[in-house]
Amino acid sequence: MILACRSFSARHVAIGIAVSFALLFCAAGAAAQASRVGATLEGIVRDTSGAVIPNSTITLHNPLTNQSRTVTTDEQGFFRAEQLAVGTYEVRVEQTGFAPYRQAGVGASLGQTVHLDIVLAPASASEQVTVNAQPSLLDPSQSAVVSSVDQERIEELPVRSRNYLDFVLLAPGVSSSPTASGASGSTPLAGSGFTFGGLRSRSNNLSIDGLDNNDEYTGASRTELSPEIVQEFQVVNNGLSAESGGASGGSINVITRSGTNTVHGDAFLFTQDGALNARDPFEAESGKPSFRRFRTGFALGGPVIKDKTFYYAALEQEHNRGQIGSDIDPTVASSINAFLATGAFPGLATRQITTAFSPIARAETEAAGKLDHQLTKNTTLMLRYTFTNNKESGDAFNTNGLIGASARGSSFTSDNAVSGSLTTILSSEAVSDLRFQAATRHAVLRTNEPFGPEIDIAGLVTFGRPYAGNSERRENHYQASYTYSRTRGKHLWKVGGTVNRIRLRADVPDGFDSVYLFGSLGDFLAGNPNQFRQAFGNSNVDFPVTSFGGFAQDHWSLSRQLTIDLGIRYDFERLPAGFNQDTNNVSPRIGLAWSPSPKWVFRAGFGVFFDRYVLANLTRAIEKNGSQAFEQVVDGNAAASLFLTAQGGPIVAPATGIAPSIFRPDPRMATPYSQQASAGAEYLLAKNLTLRADYLFVHGVKLPRTLNVNLLPPVVLTAANSSSLGVPNPTPQQIGREVFSPGRLDTQFGDIYQLQTSASSTYNGVSFTFNRRMSDELAFSASYTLSKTFDDASDFDEQPQSPFDLRAENAVSRQHQQQRFVFNALWELPIGDEEERGGMSEQNTGWLTQAFSHIEVAPILTLGSGRPVNPLTGLDSNQSHAFPISARPLGLGRNSLKTPVLATMDFRVLKYFPFGGAKRLDVVAEFFNLFNGANVSQINAVFGSGLAPIPGFREPVAGTGARQIQFSLDLEF
Numbered sequence: 001m002i003l004a005c006r007s008f009s010a011r012h013v014a015i016g017i018a019v020s021f022a023l024l025f026c027a028a029g030a031a032a033q034a035s036r037v038g039a040t041l042e043g044i045v046r047d048t049s050g051a052v053i054p055n056s057t058i059t060l061h062n063p064l065t066n067q068s069r070t071v072t073t074d075e076q077g078f079f080r081a082e083q084l085a086v087g088t089y090e091v092r093v094e095q096t097g098f099a100p101y102r103q104a105g106v107g108a109s110l111g112q113t114v115h116l117d118i119v120l121a122p123a124s125a126s127e128q129v130t131v132n133a134q135p136s137l138l139d140p141s142q143s144a145v146v147s148s149v150d151q152e153r154i155e156e157l158p159v160r161s162r163n164y165l166d167f168v169l170l171a172p173g174v175s176s177s178p179t180a181s182g183a184s185g186s187t188p189l190a191g192s193g194f195t196f197g198g199l200r201s202r203s204n205n206l207s208i209d210g211l212d213n214n215d216e217y218t219g220a221s222r223t224e225l226s227p228e229i230v231q232e233f234q235v236v237n238n239g240l241s242a243e244s245g246g247a248s249g250g251s252i253n254v255i256t257r258s259g260t261n262t263v264h265g266d267a268f269l270f271t272q273d274g275a276l277n278a279r280d281p282f283e284a285e286s287g288k289p290s291f292r293r294f295r296t297g298f299a300l301g302g303p304v305i306k307d308k309t310f311y312y313a314a315l316e317q318e319h320n321r322g323q324i325g326s327d328i329d330p331t332v333a334s335s336i337n338a339f340l341a342t343g344a345f346p347g348l349a350t351r352q353i354t355t356a357f358s359p360i361a362r363a364e365t366e367a368a369g370k371l372d373h374q375l376t377k378n379t380t381l382m383l384r385y386t387f388t389n390n391k392e393s394g395d396a397f398n399t400n401g402l403i404g405a406s407a408r409g410s411s412f413t414s415d416n417a418v419s420g421s422l423t424t425i426l427s428s429e430a431v432s433d434l435r436f437q438a439a440t441r442h443a444v445l446r447t448n449e450p451f452g453p454e455i456d457i458a459g460l461v462t463f464g465r466p467y468a469g470n471s472e473r474r475e476n477h478y479q480a481s482y483t484y485s486r487t488r489g490k491h492l493w494k495v496g497g498t499v500n501r502i503r504l505r506a507d508v509p510d511g512f513d514s515v516y517l518f519g520s521l522g523d524f525l526a527g528n529p530n531q532f533r534q535a536f537g538n539s540n541v542d543f544p545v546t547s548f549g550g551f552a553q554d555h556w557s558l559s560r561q562l563t564i565d566l567g568i569r570y571d572f573e574r575l576p577a578g579f580n581q582d583t584n585n586v587s588p589r590i591g592l593a594w595s596p597s598p599k600w601v602f603r604a605g606f607g608v609f610f611d612r613y614v615l616a617n618l619t620r621a622i623e624k625n626g627s628q629a630f631e632q633v634v635d636g637n638a639a640a641s642l643f644l645t646a647q648g649g650p651i652v653a654p655a656t657g658i659a660p661s662i663f664r665p666d667p668r669m670a671t672p673y674s675q676q677a678s679a680g681a682e683y684l685l686a687k688n689l690t691l692r693a694d695y696l697f698v699h700g701v702k703l704p705r706t707l708n709v710n711l712l713p714p715v716v717l718t719a720a721n722s723s724s725l726g727v728p729n730p731t732p733q734q735i736g737r738e739v740f741s742p743g744r745l746d747t748q749f750g751d752i753y754q755l756q757t758s759a760s761s762t763y764n765g766v767s768f769t770f771n772r773r774m775s776d777e778l779a780f781s782a783s784y785t786l787s788k789t790f791d792d793a794s795d796f797d798e799q800p801q802s803p804f805d806l807r808a809e810n811a812v813s814r815q816h817q818q819q820r821f822v823f824n825a826l827w828e829l830p831i832g833d834e835e836e837r838g839g840m841s842e843q844n845t846g847w848l849t850q851a852f853s854h855i856e857v858a859p860i861l862t863l864g865s866g867r868p869v870n871p872l873t874g875l876d877s878n879q880s881h882a883f884p885i886s887a888r889p890l891g892l893g894r895n896s897l898k899t900p901v902l903a904t905m906d907f908r909v910l911k912y913f914p915f916g917g918a919k920r921l922d923v924v925a926e927f928f929n930l931f932n933g934a935n936v937s938q939i940n941a942v943f944g945s946g947l948a949p950i951p952g953f954r955e956p957v958a959g960t961g962a963r964q965i966q967f968s969l970d971l972e973f
Helices: 007-028 151-156 164-170 330-340 521-525 615-623 636-645 833-837 847-852
Strands: 039-047 057-062 067-072 078-084 087-094 101-108 113-120 129-131 145-149 174-176 194-196 205-208 230-238 251-256 264-273 291-305 309-324 358-376 379-397 409-425 430-447 454-457 461-464 471-488 491-507 515-518 531-537 540-557 562-574 586-597 600-610 629-635 662-665 673-686 689-708 752-775 778-791 819-828 855-864 902-916 919-928 936-939 956-959 964-972
Touching: 039 057, 039 087, 039 101, 057 078, 067 078, 078 430, 078 471, 087 113, 101 113, 145 164, 151 164, 151 230, 151 819, 164 174, 164 194, 164 230, 164 819, 264 309, 291 358, 330 461, 330 521, 454 521, 491 615, 515 521, 531 636, 540 615, 562 600, 615 662, 615 752, 629 636
Parallel strands: 039 113, 101 129, 205 251, 454 515, 662 752
Antiparallel strands: 039 078, 057 067, 057 087, 087 101, 145 230, 174 194, 230 251, 264 291, 264 964, 291 309, 309 358, 358 379, 379 409, 409 430, 430 471, 454 461, 471 491, 491 540, 515 531, 531 629, 540 562, 562 586, 586 600, 600 673, 673 689, 689 752, 752 778, 778 819, 819 855, 855 902, 902 919, 919 964, 936 956
């Protein structure tokens, strides 16, 4: 079975399938699936007897821009308009001897294929045939598992941060990223925020107008857009189109709004005051933190030259100031503060721990402008500029409740991007699409305490300058892509390629101000650390990576009932010198959609999806390679001696007699990828109502992890052999545990942390989706997902408890969320509609009707299972020198803890006051976590070094947020 194959066999099976597909392409002569940047409109033209009508002229007219596209039916009466701009069209059909045909209001959404069955009447029967019916809600030609979020949902649903990507979580089979563990040494670098198919949040791809928008260093998204300029986006949980590449997880395809012949826009103001918010139950302080937020902006679109050139622009800015609390035990903080006040450990920069509220702030600007110009009748040029400037102070990262204010982080991010496209309709059957972009990202991370060291007292508090979180980097992106599409008979052929070059210049001084790990408060007061770690050398890196991708595919409509997607893709990422250049990256894709009746669609598919390399991972091996920089790590008495010598601070130069620890890439490092298989069915319950069931299997292969490959085999520690193993005073958690001796395979080095691609994951999930299209002022969607995810490493920096026992790492993944239910709706209350339809003026209606008319409500209800958490002793109990630490309490397996169930309701209520035409004023109130549920996002996973857990083990230390209330005004015109 292909799904069970790994490494060598999987690759050869893939190549075999690819060759077969290539032969099929030659025989069929066609290819492609629905576009990532547009829609497809197709159909068959017949007469009243059912006979097809060839050579009919079909005109697709957009009334908002007065622009049209013309196609012609072939010998089978079939027509297709591919790469069609998203919008609402009027379809006109003309043929000699037949009455003209007109169908208005045909909506074409992103990635959708709209099918029309057109019947022409004889010319003698009517002057014109007019049809007003909407196409079916089912897309019988779509073989992938996709969900769309349209402009109305983006504008009307409640969203706390004005980040439209939060709505990705409305899709079935998608979960939020797990919260950072907070363990010493864990990366503060956030991913995309979403996990698809149990894969990592760094493994997704976000595209805007067909071009990548990924932060290649972290795997997060890059430029942020105002929701005002987002037209719609599509969440592709299992995308079988070979056009999509560079991600083993999901894809999010975003398209931006364009102007029309009518000037339109809006201006808005959002405000929030902490006095109206609820108190966070997980903060140790009494009372509520202060918080004030203001966000203003506007959007404007219209014509530069009517019918030819259009603009759309959006700008918004946010300023907020507030406070954040902590969950640090006040008695612990008091003991440390009193001790440091005596002058103890003068080398320690942080002299006080506060449990009071600490200040936070945010200032953000998002700006974007877009220009669409019709160069010729068949050629369109699009240019877009986007800018983001975001500064977060005090709570950008390291917000675990047990992390002191000194170790919490601030960030500054600036993005600039210029992108464009040149789309040419070559003929009725062929479309050429060229896209390009140049972008730069400048990102700076800083912790509140600029000087080290980090002090980590297991399970109690972390303070000082942390290991990671003080870096500066610049990414420059240059991308070009080209796609050629051609319709031939029932085939839609598509071929294309992309080149994406990224240059990274970064200063990443992780660990350069030292880290001390302590097993207890008593150990800290006694100056007795369990471990010391510090980096030395040059922390700057400068290197490029270049990604190449090419694809060919066939979207083959065998009949109205059966569609097959066949595709093949090749990806290659050129890495810096010293890394293996993996060229064996052929990925086949196959999808099937079968519609036995107008009410049913069955779908199935399989594909291989190659990922990108996370540049933060590569940076470690380039920087700390032993010649440019390195780390020194020691335990026990040696660590205590250094702490005493440095008077509690970092050491000024490398210590003598301690071998350097380095990072190295595995010579066999390969491109990570996933194998995905899906099957599902969708049923049309009513004209605007569907029910869908989908099964998804995802196998993540060759996923990144870190392994210390310089250790000797471990030995079970006893009271008799503890001194010989370098543990003169073993803790109860060390007795009877396998422990690594100070000896090393290569005595030139202390530890060799190898960047491997040897981890894997497995996801099995079934989802059910109940969806109602907007009709009679009501739309809703409800989805339920039941899934299970296993892996043996959940991020690139995760290390096993023992490199000699990787089987023990196989457990539920940190990405796992067994059950998730999401419901969202848009509803305008049916009050006052009858009076308006009857022509009664607002002055003549009753006061009660006036008060409750023009009210819209929009809820989002989210229910979810708890997330797995990895239990830790809080120390390097087995002396593996894994960092982030990975030693687990005796008897507890990896990720064996779990946070409680999550339940939250966000609610938006709007009343609008119409002023005639498109003018209206919206008055809005939004409630986040309406019922103020105590939703836990993090628990204290530190067991401690004794046989009994420390107080606070498994207790909540952070939540998703107490109830917040936000108000806004929006003037639309």
